[in-house]
Every structure is written in C-alpha cells, then in structure tokens.
Amino acid sequence: MDLNYTDEQQAFRAEVRDWLAETLPREMSEKVRLGKRLTKQDSESWHAMLNARGWLAPNWPKEYGGAEWDAVQRQIFEDECCRAHAPRIVPFGLSMLAPVLMAFGSEEQCQRFLPRILSGEDWWCQGYSEPGAGSDLAAVKTRAVRDGDNYVVNGQKTWTTLGQHADWIFCLVRTDPDVKKQEGISFLLIDMKTPGVTVRPIVLVDGGAEVNEVFFDDVRVPAENLVGEENKGWTYAKYLLTHERTNIAGVGFSNAALQTVKDVAAKVHAGGKPLAQNPHFAARVAQVEIDLMAMATTNLRVVSAAAKGQAPGAESSMLKVKGTVIRQELTSLLRRAVGPDALPFQADYLEGGDNAEMMGPEHAATSAPGYFNNRKLSIFGGSNEVQRTIITKAIMGL
Amino acid sequence: MDFNLTEERRMLQDSLGRFLSDKYDHESRRKVIAAGKPYDAGLFAGLAELGVLGALFAEDQGGFGGLGFDLSVVFEELGRAGVIEPVLPAVLTGSLVAENADLVENIIAGEAVVTLAHSEAAARYDLNYVTTTSSNGVLNGAKVHVLNGAQASYLVVSAREGGDDWDKDGIALFLVRTDATGVTITDHVNNDGTSGATVVLDNVTPDARLTGGFAALELAVARGTLALSAEALGAMESAKALTLDYLKERKQFGIPIGKFQALQHRMADVLIEVEQARSAVINLAGHMEADRDTRERHVSATKNLMGRVGAQVVEEAVQMHGGIGMTDEYALSHFARRITMIDHWLGDVDHHLARFIDLSAGEA
Ligand SMILES: Cc1cc2nc3c(=O)[nH]c(=O)nc-3n(C[C@H](O)[C@H](O)[C@H](O)COP(=O)(O)OP(=O)(O)OC[C@H]3O[C@@H](n4cnc5c(N)ncnc54)[C@H](O)[C@@H]3O)c2cc1C
Numbered sequence: 001m002d003l004n005y006t007d008e009q010q011a012f013r014a015e016v017r018d019w020l021a022e023t024l025p026r027e028m029s030e031k032v033r034l035g036k037r038l039t040k041q042d043s044e045s046w047h048a049m050l051n052a053r054g055w056l057a058p059n060w061p062k063e064y065g066g067a068e069w070d071a072v073q074r075q076i077f078e079d080e081c082c083r084a085h086a087p088r089i090v091p092f093g094l095s096m097l098a099p100v101l102m103a104f105g106s107e108e109q110c111q112r113f114l115p116r117i118l119s120g121e122d123w124w125c126q127g128y129s130e131p132g133a134g135s136d137l138a139a140v141k142t143r144a145v146r147d148g149d150n151y152v153v154n155g156q157k158t159w160t161t162l163g164q165h166a167d168w169i170f171c172l173v174r175t176d177p178d179v180k181k182q183e184g185i186s187f188l189l190i191d192m193k194t195p196g197v198t199v200r201p202i203v204l205v206d207g208g209a210e211v212n213e214v215f216f217d218d219v220r221v222p223a224e225n226l227v228g229e230e231n232k233g234w235t236y237a238k239y240l241l242t243h244e245r246t247n248i249a250g251v252g253f254s255n256a257a258l259q260t261v262k263d264v265a266a267k268v269h270a271g272g273k274p275l276a277q278n279p280h281f282a283a284r285v286a287q288v289e290i291d292l293m294a295m296a297t298t299n300l301r302v303v304s305a306a307a308k309g310q311a312p313g314a315e316s317s318m319l320k321v322k323g324t325v326i327r328q329e330l331t332s333l334l335r336r337a338v339g340p341d342a343l344p345f346q347a348d349y350l351e352g353g354d355n356a357e358m359m360g361p362e363h364a365a366t367s368a369p370g371y372f373n374n375r376k377l378s379i380f381g382g383s384n385e386v387q388r389t390i391i392t393k394a395i396m397g398l
Numbered sequence: 399m400d401f402n403l404t405e406e407r408r409m410l411q412d413s414l415g416r417f418l419s420d421k422y423d424h425e426s427r428r429k430v431i432a433a434g435k436p437y438d439a440g441l442f443a444g445l446a447e448l449g450v451l452g453a454l455f456a457e458d459q460g461g462f463g464g465l466g467f468d469l470s471v472v473f474e475e476l477g478r479a480g481v482i483e484p485v486l487p488a489v490l491t492g493s494l495v496a497e498n499a500d501l502v503e504n505i506i507a508g509e510a511v512v513t514l515a516h517s518e519a520a521a522r523y524d525l526n527y528v529t530t531t532s533s534n535g536v537l538n539g540a541k542v543h544v545l546n547g548a549q550a551s552y553l554v555v556s557a558r559e560g561g562d563d564w565d566k567d568g569i570a571l572f573l574v575r576t577d578a579t580g581v582t583i584t585d586h587v588n589n590d591g592t593s594g595a596t597v598v599l600d601n602v603t604p605d606a607r608l609t610g611g612f613a614a615l616e617l618a619v620a621r622g623t624l625a626l627s628a629e630a631l632g633a634m635e636s637a638k639a640l641t642l643d644y645l646k647e648r649k650q651f652g653i654p655i656g657k658f659q660a661l662q663h664r665m666a667d668v669l670i671e672v673e674q675a676r677s678a679v680i681n682l683a684g685h686m687e688a689d690r691d692t693r694e695r696h697v698s699a700t701k702n703l704m705g706r707v708g709a710q711v712v713e714e715a716v717q718m719h720g721g722i723g724m725t726d727e728y729a730l731s732h733f734a735r736r737i738t739m740i741d742h743w744l745g746d747v748d749h750h751l752a753r754f755i756d757l758s759a760g761e762a
C-alpha cells in the first residue's frame with residue numbers, strides 16, 4: 001500500500017497545472033466556475049487549445065495523435081482541469097466514437113474521421129436513445145434498409161446531447177427486425193446535413209436546451225458509413241459504453257463543486273455569521289467531504305487496477321452510482337447555501353450574458369438550475385438503477 | 399377528534415378543484431410564462447369570483463373563512479394545479495391590513511394585490527432583520543424577493559423605528575402605494591414561474607402606519623408558511639400521481655417499469671412521506687389559532703418536514719421518469735421547480751430545524 005503518487009506522476013501534475021494557468025482563458029474558467037452555459041464557440045476554442053498542446057485525446061494511441069496516457073495520468077489530468085474550471089471536453093467524438101472506430105472501424109474510416117475529430121472539423125453526437133429505447137437500449141427501432149450502395153434510414157433518436165451543434169451522429173439502427181433484438185442492430189455514421197434529418201430542441205427543467213430529438217425521414221446513408229459488420233452493432237455499442245464510463249466517478253467535478261460550496265458558505269451570512277460557521281450547514285458539508293475523500297480513493301483503486309491493464313468492469317458501475325450521488329448532493333448543498341437568492345431565474349446570465357441584469361449575488365444565479373440540471377447524472381449513461389442491477393448481477397452474482 | 403373537512407370547506411375544495419382542472423393546465427401556464435406575463439389575469443379574476451380570496455379572510459373582515467384549515471384547503475388545490483396567480487400575497491398581508499376595510503374588500507374581489515415587502519438582502523431567512531428605516535415620516539431602504547411586487551398596488555413594508563438591525567422591537571409596518579414617489583420596483587421571474595421583485599424605497603411617504611409590529615408580522619408569516627406548505631403538499635400529490643401513472647404506462651424490457659421492485663419500493667416510500675407531509679400540514683393548520691409558542695413550533699416543524707419530503711419527492715419523481723421527467727414540456731418539471739423553490743421561501747429545512755430546536759428550548 002502506498003498512497004503517494006510517484007515522482008513522475010507529481011511532475012506530470014505540475015506540468016498540467018502550469019499549462020492550464022498559462023493557457024486557459026480567464027473568462028472561460030469564470031463561466032465554468034459560475035455554472036454558466038458554454039457556447040459552441042467556447043467548446044471549440046478549448047478543444048483547439050488542447051489539440052495544439054497534444055493533450056486533446058488522452059486515451060488515444062500516439063499514432064493517431066493521442067497522448068496515450070495511462071489511467072492514472074488521465075485521472076490527474078481530469079483533476080487538474082476541473083480544479084482550474086476548464087470546460088468539459090465534448091466527449092462524443094473523442095472518447096466515444098473514436099475508440100469504437102479504432103477497434104472495429106475500417107482503416108479508411110479511421111483515416112477519414114479521426115483527424116477531423118482532433119481538428120474539431122466534425123462535431124459528433126450520440127444517437128443511441130429513442131422514445132421507446134432508454135434503459136432497454138437494445139429495443140431501438142430506427143430502421144436502416146439496404147438499398148444498393150446506401151442504407152435508407154427512418155425513425156427517431158432522442159435526448160441527443162448537443163445535437164444542435166453536430167455535423168455527424170453515430171447511431172444504433174435496426175437492420176434486422178426478425179432476430180433476437182440484440183442481434184439485429186448496426187452501428188451507422190450519419191452526416192447530419194443529409195436531406196431528411198431534422199433536429200428539434202428539447203427544453204429541459206432548467207430552461208436550457210442541451211438535448212434534442214433527431215428525426216430521420218428516408219435518409220440515404222452510404223453503406224461505407226457502416227462500422228464493422230452489419231448486425232454486430234450491439235457489441236460495439238457495449239464497448240462504447242465502457243468508454244463512456246471512464247471518469248464516471250467525476251471526482252474532479254466534485255472537488256471543484258465542494259470548493260464552490262465552501263467559498264459560498266464563507267461569503268454568505270446566516271443569522272449575522274458566515275454560513276460556514278453554522279453547525280447544521282457545516283455538518284452537511286463535512287459529511288459530503290468525508291464521502292468524497294473515500295470515493296476519491298475508491299476511484300484510484302479502480303483506476304490503478306485499470307492502469308495495470310485490468311479492464312474496469314462492473315466496478316465502474318459502483319463509481320457511477322456513488323459519484324453521481326455525491327455530485328448531486330453538492331448541487332443541493334449549493335442551492336441551500338445561497339438561501340432565498342436561489343429564487344430568481346436568470347436566463348440571460350445563464351446563457352453567458354455578462355451585462356445581464358443581476359438579481360442578487362453572482363454565486364447564487366445558477367444554483368437552482370444547476371440542481372435541476374444535474375438530476376440527469378443519475379439518469380443518463382445507464383441510470384443508477386441499471387447500474388445497481390449490474391452490480392448485483394456482475395459483482396455479487398445475485 | 400375528526401379529520402373530516404366541514405361541509406363548506408369540502409364544497410370549496412370541490413369547486414376549486416373542478417374550476418382548476420377545467421381551466422388550467424401545464425400548457426396554458428407555459429404559454430403565460432413564455433409570453434413574459436406574470437400570471438393569467440382572467441384566471442385570477444375567476445379564482446376571486448369563486449371565493450378563493452374570500453376564504454382567506456374571517457367573516458368580520460368581509461370574508462367567509464380565514465382559519466388555518468381554510469388556508470390549507472385552498473392552497474392544497476392551488477398547489478395541485480400548479481397555480482402561479484397571486485393568491486399568496488393576500489395571505490401574507492391580509493391579517494396586517496385588516497383594519498383597512500376598503501382595501502380588504504378590493505383584495506377579496508381580486509382587484510388589488512397587496513404584497514409583503516419585508517426581506518432584505520442580508521436577512522436570509524431571519525424575520526427580525528430589518529435595516530430599512532422609518533424616520534421623519536419617510537421610509538428608506540431596499541427589499542428583496544417581494545412576491546408579485548411589480549403587480550401589486552400596495553406594499554406592506556417593514557421598517558425600523560428603533561433598536562439595532564436584529565431587534566424584534568422597533569419594527570413597524572407601513573402601507574405604501576407602489577406608485578408613490580420614491581418607490582422603484584424591479585420585476586423578475588423566479589425559477590418556478592412566479593414573479594418576484596426588488597423594491598427600493600427612497601424617502602417614501604407611506605399611506606399609513608399599520609397597528610401591528612413584529613408579532614403581527616410573525617403571525618402573517620406563519621399563515622404564509624401554512625399556505626406554502628399546503629401548496630407544496632398539493633404539488634407533491636400531483637408529482638406522485640404523474641409518477642404513478644408513468645410507472646404503469648412506461649414499458650422497458652417488455653414490461654411496465656412499475657413492475658420493477660427497485661422502483662416499487664421507492665414509490666411506496668414516496669407515498670409514506672407524502673402522507674407524513676399531509677399530517678404536518680394538518681398539524682400546522684390545526685395550531686394556527688393556538689398561542690404563539692405552540693403555533694411557531696408547528697410552523698418550523700412543518701416547514702422543515704415539507705422541505706425534506708419535498709426534495710425526496712422531486713428527486714424520486716424525476717428519477718423514476720427518466721429523461722421525460724427532466725423536460726420543460728412535461729408538467730412534472732413545474733411541480734419539481736415549485737416544490738423545490740418553496741424550500742427557499744420563508745425559511746428552508748435547515749433554518750426551521752434550528753428554529754425548532756430553539757423554540758423547543760424556549761429560546762426563540
Ligand atoms: C440530459 C440527458 C442527456 C442525454 N444525452 C444522451 C445522448 O447524447 N445520446 C443518447 O443516446 N442518449 C442520451 N440520453 C438518454 C439516456 O441515456 C436515457 O435517458 C437513459 O438511458 C434512461 O432512459 P429513459 O430516459 O428512457 O428512461 P427509462 O429507461 O424509461 O427509465 C425510467 C425509470 O425506470 C428505471 N428502470 C428502467 N429499467 C429498469 C430496470 N430493469 N430495473 C429497475 N429500474 C429500471 C430507470 O432507472 C428510470 O428510473 C440523455 C438523457 C438525459 C436526461
């Protein structure tokens with residue numbers, strides 16, 4: 001047992017920290033710190049800065065322009081980015097599609113798509129869920145019928161995060177309706193500009209529109225955009241989901257959120273004294289911090305096993321559940337901390353407007369929308385109920 | 399012991415429930431909010447006509463109710479439907495302006511909104527913090543989170559005539575016209591679609607100095623807390639009903655998700671806790687006319703419980719819906735926001751827990 005990072009790991013941390021201090025623009029980190037929504041341009045420019053440094057694709061091999069870091073380095077990088085309030089890297093192309101292409105795509109597909117993911121030319125979104133296929137993902141109905149050199153696609157995807165910005169969508173489509181549902185699914189890449197693709201935004205409980213419905217009406221997709229073999233899509237989809245679950249614990253996010261709660265509690269007063277000195281509130285914060293300290297170590301235990309080459313299996317489900325419970329608790333602590341100032345809804349401010357008229361202190365403005373929005377953490381990426389079922393089945397054999 | 403409503407209250411409950419289910423839904427509320435309107439004036443007039451505001455006042459004030467159970471019956475129905483129209487201001491100020499018969503008549507008729515301008519930026523949830531001053535016949539200060547401030551024709555303003563910032567003594571209440579010289583009102587929308595405002599008072603001459611001081615204010619806020627708690631209860635009933643329907647209707651893996659025991663047991667907990675919330679509202683309503691210490695202990699007990707159960711109901715309802723539960727288009731989103739924001743009005747879980755401890759020790 002040794003809880004210390006090696007000298008190299010510490011040097012790496014220092015390097016990342018210094019680079020972030022030099023490179024990350026202040027107005028960008030302020031937006032993230034204050035919980036404002038990022039624009040497409042914000043995401044693109046941060047993407048470009050990381051790409052210029054060669055740090056955009058931590059999990060990619062060097063031959064494709066990745067950093068090829070091990071799991072511990074990736075964790076350190078994540079932690080530092082969160083600590084500096086860097087924008088989240090949009091994961092759909094980089095950490096979801098790319099590993100699938102490298103594992104199952106053709107050489108041409110890799111050559112065609114991977115460089116454009118790195119350069120930011122193509123923004124990808126994830127077309128898995130459908131109205132009738134959420135937790136039961138294998139129930140996807142969007143139909144793709146082979147017609148000469150094309151597939152003709154009809155159906156609907158939903159909850160498509162940032163689909164409004166996307167150039168491409170990777171989809172699970174049904175190519176064989178007559179077999180066991182998992183065996184008739186294919187993995188298809190669709191250009192969002194193809195005639196017949198329609199994107200409709202979905203407004204969420206926090207007033208934002210980060211997700212969309214995507215409709216396909218006789219959309220003709222070249223057959224060369226099929227990844228791997230027809231009807232093997234479920235295997236690729238599951239492979240992708242294991243990648244979706246890396247950094248699932250969100251320790252970095254929680255550390256940053258905890259710091260924000262502490263900063264606000266030091267600033268805000270209750271009964272004439274800083275809220276941080278209020279025993280009820282202090283106890284709540286301490287409780288989460290204690291949980292987070294333990295979870296950070298649980299995470300490192302899983303991560304360092306993964307760094308030694310063991311694939312993170314059902315343990316990632318454990319990290320997802322505990323990690324999201326902690327992150328959600330921190331959002332509810334923040335709204336509690338700001339007190340009645342959580343009441344006003346400040347749409348302009350949320351959307352990043354700097355001269356938006358403020359109601360109350362700046363730290364309060366996004367607390368309630370943040371609480372509502374982060375309910376999603378326990379729903380997407382495999383709901384926490386589904387994760388618990390995986391734990392009971394895969395780890396405990398029940 | 400009798401847990402049944404009186405005949406009159408049951409009739410009010412029925413007619414109000416029917417009126418709202420005929421005239422009001424999530425879509426119509428969304429349209430009002432999207433159009434930038436604070437509420438639907440026609441609907442508010444309809445509520446007044448139905449006697450909803452009259453039910454909040456005693457007979458000698460021109461109403462036909464005014465007791466704890468009158469408030470809880472009305473507000474549970476308003477909460478169930480998710481009403482954002484300005485009924486609550488009448489509860490917060492009704493007992494304070496009772497001496498002004500003409501004004502009360504206008505309130506009951508739905509013709510005047512009179513709201514409470516009390517909270518100040520540094521007060522958080524403490525009722526006794528007032529720095530707005532009253533001296534030489536004019537008021538100076540700033541008030542925040544004034545419910546429907548921009549739609550009101552009068553404000554009841556708390557201001558200090560003596561003592562330091564936190565003293566209960568020295569707080570007086572004034573009736574101020576919103577169009578009086580020196581009053582600046584800035585409107586904003588709240589997360590739950592209700593309207594709030596900040597009010598700046600710059601050498602404002604009030605219409606009248608009201609007779610009550612801090613004790614009257616505390617009673618008015620106790621009534622407001624009951625109304626809010628009953629409203630939260632109604633909203634929780636709706637969130638629960640939507641979730642229950644969804645568990646029966648939504649299929650995954652070929653069966654209704656309500657067949658999964660993981661969800662069944664949590665739904666059972668939601669039911670248990672909503673019943674707890676109902677009992678807490680009954681406790682407070684039944685002690686609204688009790689002596690001050692008893693009443694206030696129930697105020698804090700109930701508001702604390704509503705905040706805790708509210709969060710549980712909201713979080714479970716959204717979770718059990720999956721993605722649909724997070725959409726603005728679906729009615730649950732409104733109930734989720736409203737229940738959550740009620741925790742931020744008139745004292746949250748932590749505030750009332752601490753206050754309950756103090757009151758129980760005879761210290762508040
Ligand atoms: C903000 C947000 C962003 C998203 N982004 C994307 C995206 O970019 N691309 C994409 O493809 N999808 C995306 N999703 C969809 C997400 O993956 C689904 O919401 C998720 O899979 C759950 O599906 P559902 O919403 O249909 O809920 P359902 O599957 O209908 O679940 C409803 C409830 O039932 C529970 N449940 C279901 N089955 C079981 C069971 N067997 N046992 C116990 N409980 C069960 C669930 O846990 C949940 O509580 C996003 C969702 C959200 C909310």
